[in-house]
Amino acid sequence: MDQDGAPRSLTRAKAVILETLATVAEANMWDKIEHNGREVWVLPVTAYGPPVPETVWHYIGYVCxxxxxxxxxxxxxxxxxxxATFRSEEEAREAGYDEGRRLADGLSGVKG
Structure with missing residues (x-):
């Protein structure tokens, strides 16, 4: 048992989870722009495994x-x-922003 009364294995598991989440947060940061009164959030993600020089990228995002x-x-x-794949993290991010802007315009009733 640890000082809080939890089993030591549970405490170790929590530490591993927190360390993993901290690593993920540092490696994969969401970026935000503002467009038409909305926030557009984009996260470039690697298509296959960890980044290497020839990595291709995708993106995920949301508008709110x-x-x-x-x-x-x-x-x-x-x-x-x-x-679709993109040749760089920045290219994926910009494509995500473009998609997010179109979506924000549609949600705001702006015709493009």
Whole structure:
């Protein structure tokens, strides 16, 4: 038992999970822009495994109103591109922003 009364194996498991989450958060950061009164969040993701020089990329993202809790149902509109590939993380991010802007325009009733 640890000092909080939890089994030591549980404490070790929590530490491993927290360490893993910290690593993921550092490696994969969401980026945000604002467009037409909405937030557009994009996360470039590698198509296959960890990044290497010839890595191809996809993106995932969501659009929400400012201050919305995007994790609650109905608070955000999610989108992704997992078929087409991009040659760099930046190219995937920009493609995600473009898709997010189109979606934000549609949600705001702006005709393009």
């Amino acid at each position: 109103r400012h201050g919305a809790d995007a994790h609650l149902e109905g608070q955000s509109q999610r989108f992704q591109e997992l078929v």
